[in-house]
Amino acid sequence: MPAPMTPPGDPSDQDDLVFADEAVAPPSSAPCAARASWRILIVDDDADVHTSTTFALQNVEMQGRPLEFLHAHSAAEAYALLARDPDIAVVLLDVVMERPDAGLQLVRQIREELGMIDVRIILRTGQPGYAPELEAIRGYDINDYRTKSELTRTKLYTAIAAAVRSYQQLRALDASRAGLEHILSAGTQLMTLHGVGDVAQGVLRQAATLLGQEAGGVLCVREAGAARPELLRVVAAAGAEASLAGAELDPQRHPALAAAAARALRGESGAAAEGWLALHFPGKAGRDFGACIPFGRQPSELERRLLEVFASMVAVGLDNVELVTHLNHAAFRDGLTGLPNRTRMVELIDAVLAGPRRATAILALVDLDHFAETNDALGHHFGDLLLAAVGRRLKSRLQDGGPGRLELARIGGDVFCVLGDAATVQPAAIQTLFRVPFHIDGQDVQVACTLGLVRLGEHDGTGADALKDADIALKRAKSQRRAGHFYFSRSMGVEIRERVSMMHALRSGFQRGELFLAYQPQVDLATDRAFGAEALLRWRTEDGRLIGPDRFIPIAEYSGLIVDIGEWVLRQALAELVRLRAAGYRTLTMSVNVSQVQFRHPQFVEMLRRALVQTGAPPEYVELEITESMAMEEPALLVEKLAQVKRTGVSIAIDDFGTGFSSLSHLQRLQVDRLKIDRTFVTEITGSARGSSIAEMVIQLGRNLGLSVIAEGVEDERQAHILRSLGCPLAQGFLYARPMSPEDLQAWLGKRKLIEAA
Secondary structure, three states: OOOOOOOOOOHHHOOOOOOOOOOOOOOOOOOHHHOOOEEEEEEOOOHHHHHHHHHHOOOOEEOOEEEEEEEEOOHHHHHHHHHHOOOOOEEEEEOOOOOOOHHHHHHHHHHHHOOOOOOEEEEEEOOHHHOOOHHHHHHOOOOEEEEOOOOOHHHHHHHHHHHHHHHHHHHHHHHHHHHHHHHHHHHHHOOOOOHHHHHHHHHHHHHHHHHOOOOOEEEEEEOOOOOOOOOEEEEEEEHHHHHHOOOEEOOOOOHHHHHHHHHHHOOOOOOEEOOEEEEEEOOOOOOEEEEEEEOOOOOOHHHHHHHHHHHHHHHHHHHHHHHHHHHHHHHOEOOOOOOEOHHHHHHHHHHHHOOHHHHHEEEEEEEEOOHHHHHHHHOHHHHHHHHHHHHHHHHHHHHHHOOOOEEEEEEEOOEEEEEEEOOOOOHHHHHHOOOOOEEEOOEEEOOOEEEEEEEHHHOOOOHHHHHHHHHHHHHHHHHHOOOOEEEOOHHHHHHHHHHHHHHHHHHHHHHHOOEEEEEEEEEEOOOOOEEEEEEEEEEEOOOOOEEOHHHHHHHHHHHOOHHHHHHHHHHHHHHHHHHHHHOOOOOOEEEEEOOHHHHHOOOHHHHHHHHHHHHOOOHHHEEEEEEHHHHHOOHHHHHHHHHHHHOOOOEEEEEEEOOOOOOHHHHHHOOOOEEEEOHHHHHHOOOOOOOOHHHHHHHHHHHHHOOEEEEEOOOOHHHHHHHHHHOOOEEEOOOOOOOEOHHHHHHHHHOOOOOOOO
16 A cells, blocks of 8 residues: 655645654664664555655664564565564554455464564554454454554654563563562472472572572561560571571661561562562461562562562462471371371381391381271270370380381381381380280270381382382281281292282183183982082183182182172083083082182172073072181171072082081071081091091081081092991092083983982
8 A cells, every 4th residue: 555755734634654754762873783672573565664664763762772674565474574583572564465354364373373472563554444343452462553644753653662662561571470480480399398498598589580680688587476576587598698597687786677677577568778678478377478688779660560479479489388398297297196107118218228227127017906896896086096106105115226226107007117127126026015005095905916027138129119028928927827927038929929910810811711610520429320510610721721720719819800700600500500401411400619709799699690590590400609617707697698598599508518617506507408528538538547537527417407418529439438338428529520521521421310419
């Protein structure tokens, strides 16, 4: 849009870009190239506008700096220039260029795509009809908007001067913001007990940077409830006052500094008097901070605003640092006993492992025996008091040798940890401490402990690994006998790793179908005819190895996988029973072993009902085998659970009978149908004159209680003969058949005639 350059007689009649002969600021005599300049980008598709604007503002200075002009003749050219050279203070931008909205679109790109929020933008147009709406001006952060007919030389100068000042302030704010962000980030990193002192020192440095001077002055604090509130403690000091750090600020020796500190703590932040600038940092925890910084003049309005923001940010930062210091202490201490917690103990163990004490150091876990029962019986408050008392006794009795020789911690629940030399950490000495009862809440409580220990000189790994090893030793000690102790050995670690490896392999093998059932026939001793079969779980790995059930079933129980495996076994066995009945063996009984973990599962009875319904197996030909040890635990619960099982129609056998020392009165209450003589007693009946006594007792007991009896593990004819003579009606074992596949079982049954079970 060309604009005539001839000045009209009356400037108010201008409708194009015309510069009248008006006075402006005098040019500077200093050469422009020698000083930094304000860079102005002119964006217009009219070359005359570029020329006239440059001519009108030549030799003009703003804020003591000359102007430097850059030129773009389209929005696209301007965008490319700004993308590669963002250090531009002001953009003089034509609204209408290659498109009617090209200027506004460029504004959007500058703000949103290039992220340039400081650069000031002045829109110009020679076509008032294309004036942007007010919403667009506010939304795009446009500094000014003028029609070209309005822009006399003076008005153009005024608009650019205002834009330059705004740009200068924004850049100053950016620079100050960087300093404040540094203070905040520094505050969050101060995680030691001296964090407040460190951040206070940083406050003085950053305040000096903000004011453009060397660090100096003091930062003081007045403690809440102080006896002499006029005395302030200097948290940090710098410059000429550096020697005051950590001391009390004496008004007699430093009257001007003390007066400035008093002003700061009265909230007169930003005030300068007698050469000191006061800053107030109010705290939420009853501790206010005040800074006094040497400053020889009154701060400017911008400096005061920045200092207010600075003070509010630092106040939050100091509060946060005090909070972090408190949390840092809490993160490494047990709140109940005041002892170090697990996290801190791991650090202490790591330190010992890295030093000369490692060779003789012992790590011990001290577990209170039957604490859960005490907690349940007497309440959690009583349990907390007991734990606190144990912590005090361990600390008072074991740490007599002084700090450094022995470390104590409570690492969770009722487990304490002791770390020290072998001469100090002795199981007998620790357990002796528990012989005297604890006096808790008016009553004496006798407590024993079990220990798991690790010799750190033999340990390979971190502090966390050492705690894991001690826990393994503790579990071994608790499994053997309470109130004892056990030292960790490498073989235990290997065993645990093998168990974990087998657990993962078992889970994967179950999913891949590596588990299968084998069936061992059960016979009538008098006729040698089969009446049933026992389903036995087997595992063949991908490489063809057979893993014995005595190895993998305990792991399945420990991991809980036995619940899913047990349900699968029951379904497979019942489905095989249905197939056998379809083949003509309609009176055959199928026995299925049930794990203690599986039997205790709350959904076990419902799972049994589902399996019976879904497979169509007749419950009267299904027998579940539980071990004698299961039958003896929690009698009341077992009686009720067995009653629910019996209501489904299946029968119950007690496996391994004779190994669990059953109560006869309890046995009478159980609704069981059969007793299985353990193979150990079957083996013994040929070993000595008294070898058959337990087997004979079980047979007689079954007869008296009206229960069927079967002997397992019968391997030779002599054992079978003795069992017959003792009156045992049923047997199973290698003498008759080994466990076999379903196909082999049907072939074996085809050679024998089935009989009804005794």
